[in-house]
Amino acid sequence: MGTTPARVTITGGSQETTVPLPTPTLSDEEESTQSGDASSSAVLIIAPEKNESVADELPTITGKAPPGSTVTLVIRSNPVTVTVTADANGNWSYTPTIPLVDGTHSVVASAIDPVSGQTQTSSTSFIVAAGGGNEASTDSATPVAGTVETTIFLLSLGFLLLLSGVLSRYGKLS
Numbered sequence: 001m002g003t004t005p006a007r008v009t010i011t012g013g014s015q016e017t018t019v020p021l022p023t024p025t026l027s028d029e030e031e032s033t034q035s036g037d038a039s040s041s042a043v044l045i046i047a048p049e050k051n052e053s054v055a056d057e058l059p060t061i062t063g064k065a066p067p068g069s070t071v072t073l074v075i076r077s078n079p080v081t082v083t084v085t086a087d088a089n090g091n092w093s094y095t096p097t098i099p100l101v102d103g104t105h106s107v108v109a110s111a112i113d114p115v116s117g118q119t120q121t122s123s124t125s126f127i128v129a130a131g132g133g134n135e136a137s138t139d140s141a142t143p144v145a146g147t148v149e150t151t152i153f154l155l156s157l158g159f160l161l162l163l164s165g166v167l168s169r170y171g172k173l174s
Helices: 147-170
Strands: 002-009 015-023 046-049 061-064 068-077 080-085 092-093 104-111 119-128
Touching: 015 068, 061 104, 080 092, 092 147, 119 147
Parallel strands: none
Antiparallel strands: 002 015, 046 061, 061 092, 068 080, 068 104, 104 119
16 A cells, blocks of 8 residues: 655644555455354344335334344334344344334334444334225315315305406496
């Protein structure tokens, strides 16, 4: 690796110094930064997937973690904190005991990496749509209840008021 001089100015003082910085170089060899068991030491939330819509008020949350590790789950929207244990294959799951309300829910899973001793975390958010998501959506101005007579009356009244305002403005109505 080569070096290139750089100038660093320290504010608040009158000293200047030159510090050599490494110059990046290309190599034909690939440098691997991942070990073969990197995935076995990470905690992951597999389901529900990010922004997935689920129809069940008691969705099963599943994931992976180091085998035998204790996984702490926090469902922030309720709020609920529970612990589960990963099985011999690293799989874990949790089903809430209290139904989740319709809307967005976020979950954070954490476990201690047995190799580094560091806490690993994973998070996801999902949407509970207990109605199953098959209900009709009415995001329009078209009324879904009421009578036609009332609508026609209100439209006619509005038109008459508008017309009387225009006619009085131009002197046709005294």
